[in-house]
Amino acid sequence: MSALFVLFFAQITASTAPVVRFNQLGYLPDAPKVAVFCSLEKTELREFTVTAENGAIVLRRAPTAANAFGPCATTYRLDFSSITKTGSYRITAGGATTALVRVRDNAYAGAADTLLYYMREQRSGYNPLFKMVVHLHDGIVVDDALRAGRFVPVTGGWADASDYLQYVMTSANATFVLLMSYRDHPAAFSDHFDARGLPGKNGTADILDEARHGLIWLLRMFPSDSEMYNQLGDDRDHTYWDTPPNDSADYGWGKGKERALYPCTGKPQGLFKYKNRSSGFASTAGKYASTFALAAKIYGQRDPSFASRLRERAVVAYAIGKASPGVCQGAPGRAPYYYEEDNWVDDMELAAAELYALTRERRYLRDALDYASREPVTPWMGADTARHYQWYPWHNNGHFEIWRVANGNDRKLVADYYRRGLEAVVKRADNGFRIGIPFIWCSNNLMASFATQAHLYRRMTGDNRFREYEQAAIDWLFGTNPWGVSMVIGLPHDGIFARDPHSVVAKEMHVELTGALLDGPVYSSIYRNLLGITLHDADEYASFNTGFIVYHDDVGDYSTNEPIMDGTANLSYLLAALGDRAR
Numbered sequence: 113m114s115a116l117f118v119l120f121f122a123q124i125t126a127s128t129a130p131v132v133r134f135n136q137l138g139y140l141p142d143a144p145k146v147a148v149f150c151s152l153e154k155t156e157l158r159e160f161t162v163t164a165e166n167g168a169i170v171l172r173r174a175p176t177a178a179n180a181f182g183p184c185a186t187t188y189r190l191d192f193s194s195i196t197k198t199g200s201y202r203i204t205a206g207g208a209t210t211a212l213v214r215v216r217d218n219a220y221a222g223a224a225d226t227l228l229y230y231m232r233e234q235r236s237g238y239n240p241l242f243k244m245v246v247h248l249h250d251g252i253v254v255d256d257a258l259r260a261g262r263f264v265p266v267t268g269g270w271a272d273a274s275d276y277l278q279y280v281m282t283s284a285n286a287t288f289v290l291l292m293s294y295r296d297h298p299a300a301f302s303d304h305f306d307a308r309g310l311p312g313k314n315g316t317a318d319i320l321d322e323a324r325h326g327l328i329w330l331l332r333m334f335p336s337d338s339e340m341y342n343q344l345g346d347d348r349d350h351t352y353w354d355t356p357p358n359d360s361a362d363y364g365w366g367k368g369k370e371r372a373l374y375p376c377t378g379k380p381q382g383l384f385k386y387k388n389r390s391s392g393f394a395s396t397a398g399k400y401a402s403t404f405a406l407a408a409k410i411y412g413q414r415d416p417s418f419a420s421r422l423r424e425r426a427v428v429a430y431a432i433g434k435a436s437p438g439v440c441q442g443a444p445g446r447a448p449y450y451y452e453e454d455n456w457v458d459d460m461e462l463a464a465a466e467l468y469a470l471t472r473e474r475r476y477l478r479d480a481l482d483y484a485s486r487e488p489v490t491p492w493m494g495a496d497t498a499r500h501y502q503w504y505p506w507h508n509n510g511h512f513e514i515w516r517v518a519n520g521n522d523r524k525l526v527a528d529y530y531r532r533g534l535e536a537v538v539k540r541a542d543n544g545f546r547i548g549i550p551f552i553w554c555s556n557n558l559m560a561s562f563a564t565q566a567h568l569y570r571r572m573t574g575d576n577r578f579r580e581y582e583q584a585a586i587d588w589l590f591g592t593n594p595w596g597v598s599m600v601i602g603l604p605h606d607g608i609f610a611r612d613p614h615s616v617v618a619k620e621m622h623v624e625l626t627g628a629l630l631d632g633p634v635y636s637s638i639y640r641n642l643l644g645i646t647l648h649d650a651d652e653y654a655s656f657n658t659g660f661i662v663y664h665d666d667v668g669d670y671s672t673n674e675p676i677m678d679g680t681a682n683l684s685y686l687l688a689a690l691g692d693r694a695r
């Protein structure tokens with residue numbers, strides 16, 4: 113009875129007491145350091161203090177008043193950037209005191225490698241968690257006049273999220289970012305796992321092991337010049353709550369048999385009531401081409417025959433994209449949800465930039481600049497909302513890749529494109545958390561991409577004007593948000609992160625999905641309107657779910673608490689840059 117009383121009392125106090133939110137992973141000594149004071153009721157704060165681990169006060173100063181945000185009726189920014197000495201500190205403001213706040217040179221060391229635990233867990237084909245091949249029978253072609261019903265061997269790749277669908281769109285982007293992270297920050301990665309993802313060194317950085325797993329699947333999905341596949345499985349996958357080894361989805365030829373394999377067709381797709389708006393091949397062809405071209409460059413010395421195959425596939429994929437402009441979207445099954453990617457010039461830009469880097473043929477650079485000029489700013493930037501994965505990838509790596517290989521004015525031009533996107537987001541960030549992204553489904557991807565674009569822009573120009581916002585987005589992902597939750601499971605391991613993600617594997621196998629980036633908070637209006645969401649337990653964050661955005665650590669909430677494969681891979685670049693010992 114007393115325990116119940118304590119719990120009840122704790123909930124009452126939690127509902128009104130102010131909190132100080134901070135980046136639980138830590139701060140680099142030379143980075144901006146700002147914690148955020150959040151009170152659910154209007155209040156005034158005069159000062160805050162920072163104490164060292166021994167209790168000595170090392171900073172006492174006035175906070176910066178800021179605008180309300182979500183459940184936080186009052187926010188203040190607590191800037192302790194002047195503390196550059198490494199150590200552990202506590203921040204006290206308005207009666208709230210934080211856990212230890214780390215300032216460390218190595219605050220991000222190993223963080224990018226941690227993401228790979230989740231990538232390995234998501235593997236289709238040989239899966240190191242289950243120590244067996246999962247989804248052995250992939251797949252049988254659908255929605256194709258010539259080949260429907262035919263078997264094509266496409267085992268491999270990664271499950272997209274907590275369902276087991278697989279998309280070239282997200283998998284190619286994931287593979288690309290893994291490769292790019294390694295290319296630019298090899299010192300951030302180590303070698304503790306083998307090619308199959310089992311513990312043990314194999315002489316290859318683990319991120320390259322993971323990228324190669326993705327590449328092999330992508331090569332299977334584009335087996336000949338006339339067969340460009342885009343998707344494996346559809347939402348009939350969602351019928352049963354089961355783990356990958358006994359996935360019993362039924363695609364019309366029996367439970368647990370081959371999964372449906374969708375080619376790009378250049379036409380709207382959907383076998384049932386709902387159709388997508390596919391119009392061409394270029395969004396998918398561009399992603400194949402960019403990923404294969406970058407890989408061909410990286411493997412040129414390491415594995416020349418693999419590299420030459422990748423190069424040949426990259427050139428063919430690019431030509432297909434040029435011949436068939438338009439998008440190849442995700443194919444819906446029984447539900448109205450699918451990946452509604454509407455842009456393809458970004459994908460062709462990136463492909464052209466990589467092919468130029470690989471071949472030095474001028475026509476590719478001309479194409480890259482032309483595509484770049486057609487979509488200088490990724491369209492969600494500055495917007496209130498967007499359709500599901502409408503503007504994908506979340507940031508356009510193509511501008512940075514052009515900058516690496518172009519000269520003078522062209523470099524200034526693409527840096528300027530990035531600046532315009534960042535400015536559009538920052539215009540909306542006049543709140544205590546300095547957050548300007550729209551809270552659509554998978555908001556954490558937007559957060560990571562905004563920070564990555566800001567980081568790339570800073571590196572390209574030396575211009576620090578967005579630094580505070582770049583850091584705010586990083587901090588948000590690691591706990592400086594209304595809920596005080598790190599959005600990456602297990603990062604840091606002594607932090608506060610999701611204990612009850614929307615995942616069959618986590619729930620049934622009792623495993624922690626270390627390294628997984630969650631979807632993240634969404635507009636409460638989106639949450640209310642999605643089909644089939646019910647929380648399984650009382651909401652421990654209820655007092656913070658009263659504003660315009662919500663987050664629930666609950667297995668029942670697939671809108672905010674589901675880990676995502678492509679978002680996790682997309683975060684690798686930023687964490688590698690922050691954790692690069694050679695920085």
Ligand SMILES: [Ca+2]
Nearest residue numbers: 305316317318
């Ligand atoms: Ca390895």
Ligand SMILES: [Ca+2]
Nearest residue numbers: 455456504505
């Ligand atoms: Ca696109």
